Amino acid sequence: MTLEVRSLRVTYGSDVVIDGIDLDIGTAEAPVTALLGPSGCGKSTFIRAVAGIEPIAGGSVRFDGVDLAAVPTHRRDFGVVFQDGQLLPGRTVGQNIAYGLRTRRWSRASTAERVTELLDLVGLDGLADRAVTDLSGGQAQRVALARALAPRPRLLLLDEPLSSLDRRLRERLAVEIAEILRAARTPAILVTHDHQEAAVVADRIAVMSDGRIVQSGAPETIWRRPVDEWVARFVGCTTIVEGRLVHDAGSAAVETVLGTVAVDDRLIDERLVDDGRRIDVAVGLRPRSVTVCGADRGVPATVRGVAALPEDHLLTVTLDDGFTVSAVSTLAVAVGETLRVAIDPDRVAVIG
Template identity: 40%
Template sequence: MSHATSGPRAVAHPGPAPQGSIHIAGVSKHYGNTRVLSDVDLAIDSGTFLTLLGPSGCGKTTLLRLIAGFIEPSAGEIAIDGRDMAGLPPQRRPIGMVFQNLALFPHFSVEENIAYGLRLRKVGAEEMRRKVELFLDLVGLVGLGGRRISQLSGGQKQRVALARALVLEPSILLLDEPLSALDLQLRKQLQVSLKEIQKKLKTTFVFVTHDQEEATLMSDSVVVMSAGKVQQFGSPQTIYSRPENLFVAKFIGELNEIAGSVVSAGGGALDIDTAVGRLTLPAAIARGLVASAGSACLVCLRPEHIDVRREGEATPGRVALPSTVVDRIALGPVIRVAVRCGESRMTAVRLARDSQALPEVGAACIVEFDPADAQIFAPLAGEMATAFGEPE
C-alpha cells in the first residue's frame, strides 16, 4: 500500500524501482513569501489508485503539477520509477494526464483525439488503429470513433480524454478533478468505470478531488491535505475510523462534537468535564492531545456510533447522556435522528426498520455510546480549511 515516509526520507535516486512508483521527499513549493506546499514526504506504490483529497487551496493540485513536471519544487525531490525527475519536462516523464477542462480538440473526431499522441510518436498506421480500437472498447465508446467532440455527452467526452491519455500506456496517470463538472448520476457511473479501468490496466492513478465520498469510493489510498501539508495518508477505512487529528475527522464524514476540559489523567483513563456532565473515557482514544488537567478537548462520535433510546432504557457499560429528540428525517433505508444534548446538537443514524424503537420528536431520551467508539481531539488552533492564501 502507498504510505507516508517516516524517519529518513525516501530520497530520489537512480536504481531499480517498480514501474509506476512515485517517491516524494521533502517537497516544498513557494511563490515569493507565499508557501503553497510544506515538506511533503510520500511513497506511492506501483498500481495504486491514490487520491489527493482536501478543500480548495490545500495544495493538492500544486502537488499533482509538481509530479507532472509543469512546475518545479522549491525544495525536495521527486522520483518516478526510481529516477530523479529534476529538470525533466512533462513530455519526457512516464505520465499521462487528464485535465479538469479535458482539453480535447473540437475539430477532431473521437478517433483522431485518441490517436493524437500516437501520431506525435510516429506510431505506424496499423498499430495506431489497433490501439485506438482497443482503448475505444476499454472506455466503452465502440462505434463512436467517427463522431466529433461536439456530438458527445459530457460523460463520453470524459471517456475520450481518458482513452487519449491511456493509449500512450503511461506508468502513471494523473487526473485533476476530471469529474467535477458532471451531474451526480453520471459522476457516480464514471467513478465506477474509472476504478474498473484502473484495476484492469494496473496503472498507477493519482486522482485529485475535494469530494470525500468520491475519494472513499474509488481509492486504495487517500492523502488528506490541508494548509499545504499532508494531514494523514492511509486507506479510506483507516482515515475514517482512526483519523489522526480533528481536521481529518471533521473533513471525512460527519462528526458529533462535545466540548470539554480534562480534569485528570491516569490509570489509562481520562476524566473530562463537559456541559452534559463528567465523562470517563479510555486515554487510548485521544489523538494529538496533551492530556493534562485543564486541557481543552473535544469528544467526537460518528452518527452511526450513537444509539437513541427512550428514558430508562440505558445499557450497562455504555455512556448514557440525557437528551431531547428535536427532529427525525427519513432518508430511504435510514432515519437521521437529531437530539439536543446540553448545549450540543447531535445526530444519530439508525436503520428505518428500527424506527418503532425510536422516541418521537419532543420526547426526552437517552443518547448512549460505547466509550471505545469515541475519539478525543485537541481543538483546532485556527481555521485549517484554507491554505496559505494561494490558489491550488
C-alpha cells in the same frame, strides 16, 4: 514503478504553495493514491510540479530512482487528465484517443488496435467516429481518461476529473474510474476535494492542508483515526465530543456523554497498555453515527426536530445535560418524544 517525492517545495514569488511534501505513489500495496484536500491547498500545483509543468523551488521528484529535474514534461511519460478533459473539439472520439499515439509515431494498425482496446476499457464501444462535442459530460471524461492511458504511461495524474459533473454522475464515474485503473494496472494519483470519491478510487489517501500532507494512510484509517480535529471535520465528522478511552484486558471502549461505545483495537492510542489506564480523547461523529436504540442501551434524549428521509428519519435530539446531536431512526417519531440514543461503534472516529 514508484514515484518518490521528497521535501517538495513550490513557490509563487514569496508565497509558499507546496511546503516540504514527502510522498510515494504507485507502491505495490497502494498503486492508486488520492490527494485529498480543500480548494486552494496546493493539490493541483502538486500535480503540475510532478508533471513538470510547474517549476519546483526545492526537493526532488524521482521515478524508479531517476531524478526528473532535467526531464521535460513530454519526456516524463506521464498521462494527465484535467478537470474539463481538454478534448480536441474538431476531432472524433477515436482521433482524440489516438492523438498521443500519432505524436509518438505508432503505426496506423497499432493505433487502430489500441483505440479499439481503450474504447472497450472505458465502455464506449462503437463511438470512435462520434464528434466529442456530441458527448455527455461523463462520456467526455472517459474519453479523456482513455486518451491519457493510450500511450501506456508510466504514471497517471488525475486532477479533479469529476469536479465539473453533478453528484450522481460523479459517484457512478468514480466507481468506473476505479475499475478502469485496476484493469489498466497503471499507477495513479487522483486529486480531489471529495472524501467519498477518494475512498472509492484510491488504495491510500494523503490529506493535504495549506501545502502540507497532514495525514496519509488507508481510507479506513483516515475515517476511523483522523490525526486531528481538522482532518476529522474535513472527512465528514460534524460533531466532536469529549471522551475517555479505556483499555483493559484486551478490550477498548470510549466513555462519552452518549454512553460507552466499544472501539476497534486499531483505534487504541499506542501509549495505552493493558493496565486499565484511561486517557482523554476526542471522538468524531458523523450525521449517522448516533442511532435510536432500545431501553437497555444508550442515554435518554428528547426529540427537537425530525426530517423524514427516503430510508429513515434524521433527528435532532437533546440530552438531559443540554448537549444536542443528530441521530437516525428507522421508525417515525414526533418532536417532544423521549427516547434513548447510542453511538454506532462502526461510525465513530477516535481523533489523535
